[in-house]
Structures are given as C-alpha cells and as structure tokens.
Amino acid sequence: MKNDIIFNLIQVHQRIENACRIAGRNPKEVQLLLATKTVPAEKIRIAIEAGETLMGENKMQELRDKNDVLKNLPAERHFIGHLQTNKIKDVLKYVTCIQSLDRINLADELHKQLQNQNRKLDVFVQVNTSYEGSKFGLAPEDVLSFIKKIKAYDTLNIKGLMTIGLLDVEKEKMLPSLRLLRTIREEIYSEGIEGLQDLKLSMGMSQDLELAIAEGSNMVRIGTSIFGNRFLGKEIWNENIAE
DSSP states (O other): OHHHHHHHHHHHHHHHHHHHHHHTOOGGGOEEEEEOTTOOHHHHHHHHHTTOOEEEESOHHHHHHHHHHHTTSSOEEEEOSOOOGGGHHHHTTTOSEEEEEOSHHHHHHHHHHHHHHTOOEEEEEEEOTTOOTTSOSBOGGGHHHHHHHHTTOTTEEEEEEEEOOOOOSSHHHHHHHHHHHHHHHHHHHHTTOTTOSSOEEEOOOTTTHHHHHHTTOSEEEESHHHHOOOOOGGGTTSTTTOO
C-alpha cells in the first residue's frame, strides 16, 4: 500500500510539472491538495509522511474520525465539501480554510463563530461554473456582488475561488467551465477591490488537472489518482465526491 501511494504521488507531481511546462508556468505556482473523502487515515498518513502538506475533507464526520491519527502531522486541513451552518462550530475545530463558501447565511454564521473565537479564517468562494443542478456554488453572475458583501467581514480572509468543472470524457466539453473561473477572477480584479488582487484558483481533479492548470489553477484537488478508486455508490458524479 505504501509503495503504491508513493508511486502515485510521484506520477501526479509529474503530471503537474508537465502541465505547467506546457502552459509556460512555474510548478511552484500549483499546490497539490489531497482529496481524502472515504480515504482511511493511515493512507493519508503515508502521503503526508511522504511530504504532502495539504489535504481536504468533504464531511465533518471524517474530519473528526481521522483526527486522532492526523492531528500531529504537518499538514494543513481544508474543508472542501458542502457545509451546513449547524456544522460550522465543529468544522472550525479542525480546519484552517473553507473552500466551499457559497451563500450569505453561511458567511454570516462563520463570521459570528469566528468572532466568538477571536480568530480569522481563509475562505474560497465556490462557483458553479458548469451550471449543473447536482453541484453547489454560486451562479457565476452572482460572484462579484457576493465577494463585495463578504469583504466587509474582517474574520474572513478571501483567498480565492473554487469550482468543480464539468466532468466529461471529452476535453472540449470540460474546458469552458474551468476557463470561466479565470474570467470571473479577472472581473473581480477589474473592480480594483482592496486586498483582492492575488486570488487563487482551486480547480482541477484527477480527470482534468492538465486543463485546469492551463487555465490558471493554483491548487488541484486529487484523490483517485493517488489513493485509487473507491466505491462511492450512486453519488459518483455528485460534486461532493468529485476529485
């Protein structure tokens, strides 16, 4: 198991480097986030001990259940799944970043909890760039106004935008939803909003990381290509498990 995971990590990093070279980008501009939904903690430990420093969970329960094994390892944990407001207090025990901020009531509750804890939190705004009903995230046309609203919350550090692009066997169909996130970032930049001139793009998974890097991704969320296929039931194309 250990050798397989390490071999897969080498292969994924090579894919990232090759994609950056083709796109004329510096590989240091692209972080690898381990997408760890349903992955046992011991497998995640192997990847972290091999040098990975960033992981993302989709479910509060998995954050809690894996914490005993992972809590003392040098890896930053992000929350990348749909977050219910009643789970915020628990999620904040484990993560340094939430990548799925997509509605104002969630921002409100996060702000309140963070104020109570006298802390700040990094956030990415999730955008549904493929306009699919099975996915969460803001409509692309609503992102700018949403960003302006949550910019007023001093507890939220807006670090970037996140999307799950359209998953398809044809690359030509996947590309527009990735390109749209970069376009939205450029729209935000054009507004000249203070503190929002270095937004990261979190997009790209096992199926489309090369396309995402070509479109400016700064963080690819990879699970299957590292940890192998897992049986995920009827949710296989649901945004909460896509990686």
